[in-house]
Amino acid sequence: DGGITQSPKYLFRKEGQNVTLSCEQNLNHDAMYWYRQDPGQGLRLIYYSQIVNDFQKGDIAEGYSVSREKKESFPLTVTSAQKNPTAFYLCASSMTADHSNQPQHFGDGTRLSIL
Amino acid sequence: AQSVTQLGSHVSVSEGALVLLRCNYSSSVPPYLFWYVQYPNQGLQLLLKYTTGATLVKGINGFEAEFKKSETSFHLTKPSAHMSDAAEYFCAVSDPRSGGSNYKLTFGKGTLLTMNP
Numbered sequence: 091d092g093g094i095t096q097s098p099k100y101l102f103r104k105e106g107q108n109v110t111l112s113c114e115q116n117l118n119h120d121a122m123y124w125y126r127q128d129p130g131q132g133l134r135l136i137y138y139s140q141i142v143n144d145f146q147k148g149d150i151a152e153g154y155s156v157s158r159e160k161k162e163s164f165p166l167t168v169t170s171a172q173k174n175p176t177a178f179y180l181c182a183s184s185m186t187a188d189h190s191n192q193p194q195h196f197g198d199g200t201r202l203s204i205l
Numbered sequence: 206a207q208s209v210t211q212l213g214s215h216v217s218v219s220e221g222a223l224v225l226l227r228c229n230y231s232s233s234v235p236p237y238l239f240w241y242v243q244y245p246n247q248g249l250q251l252l253l254k255y256t257t258g259a260t261l262v263k264g265i266n267g268f269e270a271e272f273k274k275s276e277t278s279f280h281l282t283k284p285s286a287h288m289s290d291a292a293e294y295f296c297a298v299s300d301p302r303s304g305g306s307n308y309k310l311t312f313g314k315g316t317l318l319t320m321n322p
Contacts, residue, residue, distance in 0.1 A: 094248075130214065132295065132314040133249075148309075180248055190299035191237045191256040194310060196248030 092117045096181050096197035102205045103168065103175060111166045111200045113181035120186045122164035123194060126150060127178040136179075139164055140186075168202065176204050207232045209296050211313035219321040224268075224283040226316045228296030231277065236298040238279040239310070240270055243293045252294075255279065256301075266290070286320065293317045 094115045103109045115122065121140050125133040135148030139158040153172025158164055164183075168175045178201050182194040212227040230236060237256045241249040253264025260272040266289075270281045279296060296313040 096248075130314060132312040135309065182249075190301055190310075191254070193239060193251045193254055194249075196241075196250070198248045199246070201246070 094181055094183055094195060094197035096179075096200050098200060099198070101200055101202045103202060104205050106170045108167055108169050109202070111168070111179055111181075111202070113164045113166065113197060114162055115164075115181075115183045115195075115197075116162065117183055117185075117195060118161070119183035119195070120161070121184045121192075122158070123182040123184075124148075124154070124156065124164070124166045125180045125182065127180055127199075133180065136166065175202055177202060207236060207298050207300060207309075207311045209298050209311055209313035211294075211296055211316050213316055214314065215317045215319065217319045217321055218286045220288055221285050224281070224286045224290065224318065226281040226294050226296075226318065228270075228279045228281065228313060229277055230279065230296075230298045232298060232300065234300070234302060235272075235274055237301055238270070238272060239297040239299075240264065240268070240279075240281050241295045241297065242266075243295065243315075245292075249295060252281070286318075288320050291318055291320045 097112045123138040124136040137156045139145035155167045180199045181197045184192040184194045208231045210229045239254045240252040243249045253262045255262045255272045263269045268283045293315045295315045299310050
């Protein structure tokens, strides 16, 4: 079955450490997204990518970095500059970012905590 | 700029009762509208969407929503709640004028639906 796979499901970060969250999709979608979810806050967009080798900052990009070297993969790195990284991170994809009527499909998330 | 307001962060109903989850939006043009459901420790699953055409939209699991332009609303309903409906529900909007690098989906803060024992 096609879908989005996020790994790991749980991740712990030490102070001053960078960690990378994996997101892989086999839906042949062009566009991919990273969101951060905090209790009572809804979802906030971190980064998005419309096409391979291209990505744009979302609303809360500070302290995060991404790459899009392959269509299927959009890893998110939480850097040591992100002072409050504890959250649930969701990766999503859509067929294209050119048309805003396209629904986004979500992975099952990675929960990041500070040790 | 768009915004989404979900009235009531927590709604509790009895099994068999009507479910009504409220969503109001603010936008200079009628947006595209989406409802998603999230079960604990999982991602979001699309329930239904409105883009154009009929304003009453039917989705999965017996849910439906009606786009009311005059009220800037897109409330989610289900005639008879089931225990399995307990989850968090998110309303989201996008600007039909956007696309390319301007694409953005704006989410409400969510409504947690719980079932009365």
